[in-house]
Amino acid sequence: MPAVAAERGVVVVGAGPTGLMVAAELATAGVPVTLVDRRRPGNPNVTRAFAVHAATLELFDMRGLADALVGTGAQVRQLQLFDTVRVDLGRLPSRYGYLLVTPQSQTERVLRDRVDSLGVAVELGVDVTGLSQDGDGVTVAGRREDGSAVELRGSVVVGADGAGSTVRRELGLPFPGRSVLRSIMLADVRLTAPPRQVLTVNAVGDGFAFVAPFGDGWYRVFAWDRRRQVGDDAPVDLEEIREVMVRALGSDLGMHSPRWLSRFHSDERQSPSYRRGRVILAGDAAHVHSPAGGQGMNTGLQDAANLGWKLAAVLNGRASEALLDTYQGERHPVGATVLRTSGALIRMAMMRSPVARRVRNGLAGVAAGFPPVADRAARTVSGIGVRYAAPAGADRRVGSRAGDLALADGRLHERLRAGQFVLVADREPADVPEHVVWAAPASPVGEPVLVRPDGYVGWVGDVADYPYWP
Template sequence: MDAEVIVVGAGPTGLMLACELRLAGVDVLVLERFAGHKPDSRAGGIHARTIEVLDQRGMAAPFLERGEPLAGGHFSAIPLDFSGMETRYPYLLKILQSRIEELLSEHAARLGVRVRRGDEVTGLRQDATAAELDVRTPGDGTRRTRAGYVVGCDGGRSTVRKLAGIGFPGTPATLTALLGDVELAEPPGGLVFQEPHERGTISVIGFEPGWYRVMTTQHDRVADPDSPVTFETLREACLEIAGTDYGMSRPRWISRFGDAARQADSYRSGRVLLAGDAAHIHYPSGGQGLNMGVQDAVNLGWKLASVVRGHAPERLLDTYHAERYPVAERVLANTRAQTALARTDAHTMALRELMAKLIGFGDVNAHLAGMITALDLRYPAAGAHPLAGRRVPDAGIATATGETRVYELLHAGRGVLLDLGAGAGAVAAPWKDRVDHVQARSLAATWAVPSLGAVAAPGAVLIRPDGHVAWAADADADADADADAGDDAGAGDVRAWDGGDGAAEAPDRDALRGALGDWFGPPR
C-alpha cells in the first residue's frame, strides 16, 4: 500500500478531508493534477457553519484574520441578514478560495499530509482489499498507486467518478455566466453591485484594493463548455448587457460556467467515495458550493478514519451518503430556484419584488439564512431530544480546570460525551479509546439552536467528531437544584444512570450505549 487513503484533488474539500484523516492518525496521500497551486478563486467566502467546523479543529483564527466579515449574504441577489443567527459567527466571511487553499495547505503540512502535485489519475481498479490508481506523473511516466480507499475530490468533471462508473444525473445548463477578476478604472458604486438589464445581469464585487470580480449572466444562452473564454469575451458581454466595461484591464483570471445541476447517484462505490464538486455541481448562487464540500469532508473524515483504524464496521461509511446526499439535494433545489428568480423579464422582476418584501419578514429571512449557511441542518438521529442530529451549539461550560467552550473539546477530532451533571461517564467507559468523557457545568440555563430558539441545557450530550449530536438527555431536575446550590462542576445527581429511581430510567442509559455502538463501533 502507498497509503491507507488516497485523496484525489487538492482543493478545499480534498485538503480538509486529508487534514481530518491525518488528525485521526490515518496515512493519507493527496494527488493533484496541477503542478502548482491553481490561480483561480471561484469561491469568495465561507459561511458560518464552515467557520464553526474550522473552529472545532482550532483552525479558524488564520481564516478570520485573512477574511472580512460581511453582515449578510443573499438569495438570488436579494439581501439576507445574518446578524441574528444563533452562532458565534453571524456573518459571511469574505475570503478568496486561493487564500482558503493556502491556509488549508499550510495546516495539512503541519499535520504531515503528503501532497504530490502534477500527478494525474488515468485509471482505477478495486478489489475486496484495496483500490489501485494509474497515475501519470511529470517525470516518471505512469505508475500504479494503491490504497485501502480512494476519495475523489477532483471537481465537477471528476475523473474518479467517471472511472468508478458512478452516474451523475441532473438538469442541463440553461444560461451562460462569465467571471473575471480584473482591475476597473470606473467601478460602480458599493462593495457589492448587481444590476439587471434586458440582455442579462451584471455583478461587480470589490475583493481587494484596486481589483474586482465581475460576473455576467445571460439566460437562454448555453455556450460550449470546451470553447475558449478570453478577456475579450468578458468585455463584450459587459458591453452587450450594460453598455460599459467599467474600464476593465489587467485580467488575473477569466472563467465561464453554467447552471447545470447534477448529483452523483451514489457517494460510494465499494472502496471509492466522492466529496465536494465531484459529488454535486450547481450554480453558485448563495455561495454554497465550497462550504458544502468542506462539510462533506468533515462528515466523511472521521467515519473513514474509524473504519480504517478498525474501530467501526464498514457500514458506517454508508451513513455518509445517507446524511450528505439530502444536503446537496436541497442545495441543488434552492440554486435552481435562485437562477429562475434571476431572470430579467417583467414577470420574474415582479416576482423578485414580491420575494424581496417576503424576505424582509424575520421568519422568512431566518429560514433562508439557515438554509444558505447550513446552520439549520439536522441529520436523522435516534431519540426525541431537540438537539439530536443537530450541530451542537458552542455553549460556554465550566470544567474542573476552568471555563471553556464546547468547540474547544473537539480539537482532537474525537467523539465527546459531555456530562453536564447526569453522571453518564460509566456508560461510556468501554469507548474511552475513541470518546472523551468530559464532566462540566453549563454556564447558561439554555442553549441557542437555529430554528428552535432557546433549548434547555441538556444533562448529557454525545457529540460526534463532526460536531453533530448523536444523543442527548435532559438534565435531571434534582441535579439542577444541586448545581444551583453550589455543587462542583460535573457532580450532579446520578440516579438516572445507576438505576436508583427504578427501571423507568434505564432506556436513557440503553439509548446512550446504543448511540455509542452505532457511531463509534463495538466497545473495547
C-alpha cells in the first residue's frame, strides 16, 4: 500500500461516533481525511447509546478528551442488568471505575470538536451510492440532497456507516445473524416523577423498560413488549409504552409530553471479514449486538482506536502492511465476544419463568460475592478486560492493556496525547525511531515496554525488534 498522497488521503463514510473517532485518529497522525455522512447536523433523535464505559473513557483520556465528556454526564458505579443483578464497576483498575451516562449526541459533539480542530474535511448531506477500488485507491460515488453528484477519491475507504452499511453492501460482504429483539419502542418524554437513580432498567420476562436522562429535563425511554411484536414502521402510542413501563418498573414515572416516538429492531450480526482490499469496516458496519450492557457504541469506538493508528502508520510508511492485517485478527474476536456476552445478557433478562428468574438472580448473587468472578464481569462489560494475542515468541505482556502508568513527569495517558508510540524505559535508548517518544517510568520497569498509540503493549524488549516496523 503506497504512502498516501496529500490530496487524496482516506475517505471515512459515516460521521457517527466510530467514523468521527477514525477520522480524528488519522488526522492526529497527519493523514488527510474526508468524512462523509448522509445525515444533516442537528438531529438529536438518532441517539440510542447512553453508556460510555471505562475502556472508552481511557481512550478519550489518551487524546485529552475525557474531561470534556465526563462533564456532560453522570457516573454510575453499580450497573444494574436486571432485577437485583448488578455489576460493580468501582472495582475496575482504572481512574474511570464507573459507567458514564450521557447521550450519544454528547460523545459525538466532543469528537466533532476534535475533528474540526484537526482540520478534517466534512461532507454532510451526502448519500453514498457506490464505490470502486483499483490498484492505488478507491472512488466513492454519492449524491447530495439536491440531486447533484459527488465523487470522492481516497487511498483507503473506511466504512463506518452503520448496520445498514452501503460500503459493506458494495463490497459484497455478508452480514450473517438474526434479529434478537423486534419492535423496541423509543420515546423522548418529560417526567413528573423522575427516578432517583441515573439509570432505571428492569425486565419482567414479557417486557422491559429502560429510562435514561438527556441531562436537559428530557428522558429517553426504551420499552419492549413480547405481547406486541410489529414492524418498525408501525405507529407508536404513548399509552402502549406507558403500559410496559408500569409492568416492568411499577410506575410510568409521570411520563408526558412526548417530542418523538419511534420503533426499531435489534440484531445480532457480524461480518466474517472487516477488510476487502483498500476498504475497511468498523463499528456497526462490521458488527451489531443486543443493547444489553451498553457495549455497542463502545465496541465501535475501540475498533476505531485500533484501526486509526495502524492505518496511519502504514500510510505514513512507518509500519509494514502486515500491521494492518492485525486489525481483523484483534478486533473480530472482540466483536464475537461482545455478541456472545450481550446476547447471553438479553436472553437472561428475557426469561419468562418466575422460577428461572429466581434461580438466575440467586446464582448471580453468589457469583458477585466471589471476587475473581466479580472482577471478570466488570472487566468484560467495561472493555477493560480486552487483550490481544501476542506474536509467537513475544513477552506475555504484549497485547495487554498498558494501563495509565505513572511516569517520572506525569502519567502514560498524557504522553499518548499526540497519538505516537511511547517507549517506557528506565534509561533513554541510544537509537529510538523518530515517531517513538521515550518516557521514564516512576518506578523501574526492567525491559523497555513499547506502548502502542491505543494504549496496548506492542512490544517488550529491544524496540528495534518490534515486528511491524517497515
